[in-house]
Amino acid sequence: MSTRGLVVLGSTGSIGTQTLDVVRRLPGRFRVVGLAARANERLLARQVAEFAVPYVAAECHAPVGARVVPMEELVRLPGVDVVVVATPGTSALRATLAALEAGRRVATANKEVLVAAGALVVDVARRHGAELLPVDSEHSAIWQCLRGEDGTGITAGRSVDRLVLTASGGAFRDLPIEELSRATPDAALRHPVWTMGQKVTIDAATLANKAFEVIEAHWLFGVPYDRIDVVLHRESVVHSIVQFVDGSSKAQLGLPDMRAPIQYALTYPERVAGPIQRLDLGRIGTLSFAPVDHRRYPAFQAIVGAGRMGGTYAAAASAANDVAVELFAGGQVRFTDIASVVEAAIAAHDSTQHPTLDDIVDAEQRARAFARAWLARRVEAAARPS
Ligand code: MG
Secondary structure, three states, X not given: OOOEEEEEEOOOOHHHHHHHHHHHHOOOOEEEEXXXXXXXXXXXXXXXXXXXXXXXXXXXXXXXXXXXXXXXXXXXXXXXXXXXXXXXXXXXXXXXXHHHHOOOEEEEOOOHHHHHHHHHHHHHHHHOOOOEEEOOHHHHHHHHHHOOOOOOOOOOOOOEEEEEEEEOOOOOOOOOHHHHHHOOHHHHOOOOOOOOOHHHHHHHHHOHHHHHHHHHHHHHHOOOHHHEEEEEOOOOOEEEEEEEOOOOEEEEEOOOOOHHHHHHHHHOOOOOOOOOOOOOHHHHOOOOOEOOOOOOOHHHHXXXXXXXXXXXXXXXXXXXXXXXXXXXXXXXXXHHHHHHHHHHHHHHOOOOOOOOHHHHHHHHHHHHHHHHHHHHHHHHHHHOOO
């Protein structure tokens, strides 16, 4: 067993800390070469001390014993085998491309990078022979189901008919639709099954998260949008399903614990015994499935539609969603405004056919400005006496 050199981008977030927990529980398998974090100075310092990390990319003070380098340099350091991308938004877009260009294996938990720049990222990975592996539970499930079939790398082969992503439905899956406009940020953050970061938990409640995952699946596995479905599955035990041309389906099951897909990406192609609790189907009893109610989740179709339109439409949708989620979390706009502004931003957006990195960054900036202005008008209108 050789030791793998690891870089974790976003080490103090939800996926970052769970990644380091996997490392902690598999002693001798990994060396942490570098960590990147934005805000949580104290936690970063503890991580640097615990894992004897020589390099960090941080916007805060350098923890004792570590050297600060830019994120794009961190991923290219000698001895780095795997780069875990667990940063929010597209802050790690350039670092992800740099890692792939350097031939590093990239395990990505970040959705926005592939949503905004899927064509670019997949192309760079292909040209540099670098592996791009999913950490998201749904995509890890699909990847595991595809292993041993006829694709190349993680790309689906001709034997695959459809991908079926499962969705928990988020915090408001049982709330009467007419009450959604009054739903609070606190309630949105009470996810029924998964423990995740704030942004992704709110995205789970609007199902924007699942729309991003459809786009992510399209790029990771090379499957057209009309062959990717979503099904609601309350228990989050079946993590996703692959249907084959012979009518057979494969699903991957496990308890909802993000450390399972993280560990799989880190130790691949090996499976190793780790901290993950075993599934006891007899105790779970029932697994339920239902179609998506699009009246409850209007953001879902809007964002998948943006993905189908190509160009920078998905980047714009994601950026507008980002702005809206932040304002909703701060109590400034309503839950239902999130989907409304995403729809408006897509309708107002114009895109080039084959966007460059600069086009993508520009599209995101335009969509952010649009969303801020649109939501400000909405807040003003709501405050005006009628
Ligand atoms: Mg997911």
